[in-house]
Amino acid sequence: MLWLLYLALCRLLTDTRADPGALLRLGMDLMNHEVQSAMDESHILEKMAAEAGKQQPGVKPIKGITDLKVKDVLVPVITLNFVPEVGIYQCVSTGMTITGKSFMGGYMEIIVVLNITATNRLLQDEETGLPMFKSEGCEVILVSVKTNLPSNMLPKVVNKFLDSTLHKVLPGMMCPAIDAVLVYVNKKWANLSALMSVGQVGTVKYVLSSIPVTTASYIQVNLNPVVQQQEGNTIILSDAGEELRLPKDYIEGSSQLLLSVTSLTAELTLLKKSFNVKIRDKKIGQLPPQTTKTLAGFIPEVAHAYHKSKHLATKIKINKPPKVTMKTGKSQLHLHGTLEMSATRRKGKVLSSLFLLEIHFNLNIQYSVHGDRLQMVTSLNRLLSLSRKSSSIGAFNEQGLTGFITDYLQEAYVPVVNDVLQVGFPLPDFLGMNYNRTELDIVENGLVLNLKSE
Numbered sequence: 001m002l003w004l005l006y007l008a009l010c011r012l013l014t015d016t017r018a019d020p021g022a023l024l025r026l027g028m029d030l031m032n033h034e035v036q037s038a039m040d041e042s043h044i045l046e047k048m049a050a051e052a053g054k055q056q057p058g059v060k061p062i063k064g065i066t067d068l069k070v071k072d073v074l075v076p077v078i079t080l081n082f083v084p085e086v087g088i089y090q091c092v093s094t095g096m097t098i099t100g101k102s103f104m105g106g107y108m109e110i111i112v113v114l115n116i117t118a119t120n121r122l123l124q125d126e127e128t129g130l131p132m133f134k135s136e137g138c139e140v141i142l143v144s145v146k147t148n149l150p151s152n153m154l155p156k157v158v159n160k161f162l163d164s165t166l167h168k169v170l171p172g173m174m175c176p177a178i179d180a181v182l183v184y185v186n187k188k189w190a191n192l193s194a195l196m197s198v199g200q201v202g203t204v205k206y207v208l209s210s211i212p213v214t215t216a217s218y219i220q221v222n223l224n225p226v227v228q229q230q231e232g233n234t235i236i237l238s239d240a241g242e243e244l245r246l247p248k249d250y251i252e253g254s255s256q257l258l259l260s261v262t263s264l265t266a267e268l269t270l271l272k273k274s275f276n277v278k279i280r281d282k283k284i285g286q287l288p289p290q291t292t293k294t295l296a297g298f299i300p301e302v303a304h305a306y307h308k309s310k311h312l313a314t315k316i317k318i319n320k321p322p323k324v325t326m327k328t329g330k331s332q333l334h335l336h337g338t339l340e341m342s343a344t345r346r347k348g349k350v351l352s353s354l355f356l357l358e359i360h361f362n363l364n365i366q367y368s369v370h371g372d373r374l375q376m377v378t379s380l381n382r383l384l385s386l387s388r389k390s391s392s393i394g395a396f397n398e399q400g401l402t403g404f405i406t407d408y409l410q411e412a413y414v415p416v417v418n419d420v421l422q423v424g425f426p427l428p429d430f431l432g433m434n435y436n437r438t439e440l441d442i443v444e445n446g447l448v449l450n451l452k453s454e
């Protein structure tokens with residue numbers, strides 16, 4: 001029965017619509033790493049030892065034992081488990097040696113091994129809107145107690161000590177340790193909603209779009225990337241009308257970030273203006289000279305208008321928002337715009353338009369991660385359509401230019417696009433994530449970043 005429920009829950013969660021946006025799935029690998037590093041950073045071990053050594057207020061000194069000291073707190077071993085719909089069950093196994101003088105004057109040593117357990121409930125902080133863990137039901141379980149006193153000797157004193165002292169005092173001593181660790185984990189979410197710049201053109205920030213969800217094998221945080229232009233306008237993420245979901249075949253315990261195709265499209269929209277260019281170079285890569293003479297080889301009408309060869313100037317203007325598409329293993333960038341070629345007339349210096357073409361072409365995108373940025377490099381896939389909007393040299397068959405324009409886009413324009421894309425898109429900054437070892441997968445309507453703890 002239980003596994004049926006589990007399957008149903010899994011199906012429900014993997015089918016959750018989170019489009020448009022981004023989806024963060026935190027597996028046990030990352031959570032273990034986070035809690036362990038929070039443990040180290042919080043110096044909780046030292047604090048526990050110091051706390052344990054203090055005289056606890058409200059606790060009567062133990063009759064018959066003097067000079068009580070706590071030493072050798074063992075390095076805690078932390079075990080975490082996901083609790084569906086709640087959060088994380090945390091068990092800290094540790095131990096310590098308690099020394100003192102018994103009333104008979106003998107040296108007394110008690111070695112206790114204990115487990116501190118609590119449930120860390122996953123919530124959304126109302127003030128900051130960030131994920132937050134809150135511990136509940138902290139308990140201290142004595143795993144073993146060993147003493148140098150013979151078992152037949154002073155059982156009363158030892159038992160009393162255990163009952164009145166350890167059982168009562170330890171939770172007060174040890175449970176704040178769990179909270180202290182959580183404070184550190186919670187702090188690591190602080191930068192998630194920070195504004196991150198995309199060059200000079202705008203900013204991106206990630207906000208939670210719903211309360212994080214815990215399943216038996218991961219925590220899922222649904223994020224909404226807010227993409228804003230420098231002037232302050234927010235780019236509305238268009239709903240692709242399709243589900244954003246992680247493929248089901250990820251390794252248990254692993255962690256992923258899924259960026260939707262719509263969020264990438266929104267970020268590229270920030271760069272739209274930078275994709276408009278004017279190019280006046282005579283020699284571009286492997287292209288033939290950019291002159292009216294070269295052009296006349298494709299359109300005879302140019303030869304009639306220009307008896308002497310003139311330099312060409314080309315203007316490309318993108319007039320629709322860029323659009324990213326993603327199919328398993330393949331991603332493309334679609335650009336719609338105009339391409340205008342001009343040349344100076346006779347001896348004049350003023351450029352005059354030869355023709356204006358409407359073009360639609362697509363580029364293949366290759367993704368990579370550098371530092372905390374998603375990088376894209378493109379290459380021309382295909383010129384998909386070409387139509388003449390205006391011409392000062394009379395009607396001509398623009399299809400004759402297909403090869404010429406295709407080569408032009410690849411050699412002259414794609415490098416411009418790649419240059420603009422170098423700015424990179426900021427990835428969510430959470431839990432001190434280092435994206436260094438991230439592996440990428442292109443899936444249906446999204447890009448999966450397989451996150452690795454260091």
Ligand SMILES: *[C@@H]1O[C@H](CO)[C@@H](O)[C@H](O)[C@H]1NC(C)=O
Nearest residue numbers: 079091093114115141142143
């Ligand atoms: C204490 O914690 C350890 C590690 O999680 C576990 O193996 C052990 O069973 C626990 N002992 C008790 C008495 O709860």
Ligand SMILES: *[C@@H]1O[C@H](CO)[C@@H](O)[C@H](O)[C@H]1NC(C)=O
Nearest residue numbers: 187188189190191429431432
């Ligand atoms: C947040 O960002 C600032 C500035 O980059 C950095 O110094 C700080 O360590 C970050 N905090 C966390 C919790 O990652």
Ligand SMILES: *[C@@H]1O[C@H](CO)[C@@H](O)[C@H](O)[C@H]1NC(C)=O
Nearest residue numbers: 369370371433434435436437
């Ligand atoms: C990995 O990350 C560290 C720290 O963020 C950085 O110093 C290092 O250069 C990165 N390595 C690579 C290969 O990017």
